[in-house]
Amino acid sequence: MAEPNPIEQRLDRLYEDWDDFAAAPAAKLLRWQVVDNEWRMIELFFRVEDEEDSGQLPVIFVRLDAPYHDARTYTQALYDQLSAQIEDSLEQIGEGFIAPPTTGHALADLLGLADALADVAGEALELLVLVFTPTEVLDPEEWASWLGLCVDRMPPSVRGIVIDELGSPTTAPLDHLANARPEQLRSELADLAMLDVGVELADHSCRQGPDADYRRCYAQMFAAIGRSQLDAAVHAGAEAQAIARAQGWGPLTVAVDLALGSGHLQTQEHERAIELFHRAREQALELPDEQAPALALQAQFGMGAAAIAAGALPQGAQLYAEAAQLAEASEDSRSQLDALRMQAHCLEFDGKPEQAWLAASAGFGVAEGMDEETRRSSTLAWLGVAAERLASRVHAQPPWPELRTRLEAWIGPSWRALGSGEVSP
The missing domain is CATH 3.40.50 (Rossmann fold)
Structure with missing residues (x-):
């Protein structure tokens, strides 16, 4: 048996x-x-x-x-x-x-x-x-x-x-x-001991070859990240990347930097996290692979999250603006809206409500072109809550009543409760 x-x-x-x-x-x-x-x-x-x-x-x-x-x-x-x-x-x-x-x-x-x-x-x-x-x-x-x-x-x-x-x-x-x-x-x-599952599965398979070796190293890296043992994670990640590069597995090379970036963000090493996410983005953009845009966008969002965690709101606003451009280029309207929402967040809490309103308004423009299902599965309700808050702080009277009417038509009367986290999506 x-x-x-x-x-x-x-x-x-x-x-x-x-x-x-x-x-x-x-x-x-x-x-x-x-x-x-x-x-x-x-x-x-x-x-x-x-x-x-x-x-x-x-x-x-x-x-x-x-x-x-x-x-x-x-x-x-x-x-x-x-x-x-x-x-x-x-x-x-x-x-x-x-x-x-x-x-x-x-x-x-x-x-x-x-x-x-x-x-x-x-x-x-x-x-x-x-x-x-x-x-x-x-x-x-x-x-x-x-x-x-x-x-x-x-x-x-x-x-x-x-x-x-x-x-x-x-x-x-x-x-x-x-x-x-x-x-x-x-x-x-x-x-x-769930952090050890990946390593144990790799060992249990008894497979040989680069694929098995990469999986084993990646699992070791993932387990080390879960325990906040970043030196061990970096070592295992380097071994995984060496295997991936030798085999020409570009997306798997990027995946290591994305994981390490998240690990450093988790331990509040924000500058190093941004460096790793930046490296992942640059590698992803060079890939002749259909996964490249999604990987680059994931890295860009990672940089934005690290900037916010570090309190660098102007940098975060710029990074999310670039994320919106990447998402638009890859026709990912859901991510484009979310990037604009986060850009507005950074600008608002950096004391720039007018600029924040412009970013939020651009998000509504993206929502206009979405189908119903994409709107409902996006962060549009959260953008609506932010826009309602910003509307009272912008000097020029913004078209908030019109936007609120659109929100109710797009999402329903519970958009505010949804965007405030009072009800589940």
Whole structure:
């Protein structure tokens, strides 16, 4: 039997965590504690279990991602999400499923509906698991208290899971909950060492040749960047670039500098980040490759981000203006609009509202030529919020009412909430 690959090995660890939790009779809530990108492996765990051919457990995992603003609206939103998922799955569940009558007590209704779903699934199912992954938690203490109440009232056929990114605002409240309910809430440290996955996959493949050598060096560089070990990252990156140059793999040479630029930006070495992004852009522009414009644009945006992080707003404005030109030349209207938005941002916070307004207005001009889908997937709403703010600071009366009307026609009445981050795209 073939040895499991590194991804399969990590999935096996998650199954071990689940087995330990499921075997504990008093346990009601599994708290998976994650760092780095470990949540992606947990997401893969759920996807595997969602598939009939690959699922191993006699369990239904129901993911509920409503944001937590307050207990009342949250519980009702979870009930609505669970009801919608049942409605979408009636063919598998059976047309005979009847939701229990509501009682007016939202939490009792939610858990009653979950219990009814577990019951109708029959003997093949041992548990129904509610996976709580709120997209936003306004009050972590309140949310943890709500989870405690939910745990207290869960029927035997229902359990729960939360994913806790260590160091996030929810960690301390969940610690308190775990200490108060040591038998009901079981915490498992995922400990999946995701930064090492790329290197392990390269080693596991046992392939030989330049392609395998490049992948191995790139993975080593990526892992070192994740640990902020930049000397090691630069060394591995140089080896990867040497292989890529010898093979004539221009885009892969550029990819190394883009990654190293991001690594130096992450550790606030802004000048070095700009140097690396600049080198990546220059190399990309020389490539006779269809990927060249996108790589050059990515590098240009990287330089702009590093300039803003360094507080060099005039430099950032110039870099984003150049990014807008690159995007226009490659007919990438979405990136062109975003570059103009960031140019306006730099100019506004550098105390130049009139120039910022001109950049923002140019962004609206780009939006005019977009199709509906491109507009909705762009940062136009964010540009609108900035333009509304700038309109009150520009001496000459700008045509803001007309632009606002266009925004509402293009995106809808919620453009301001979307651009302010109050609602999800």
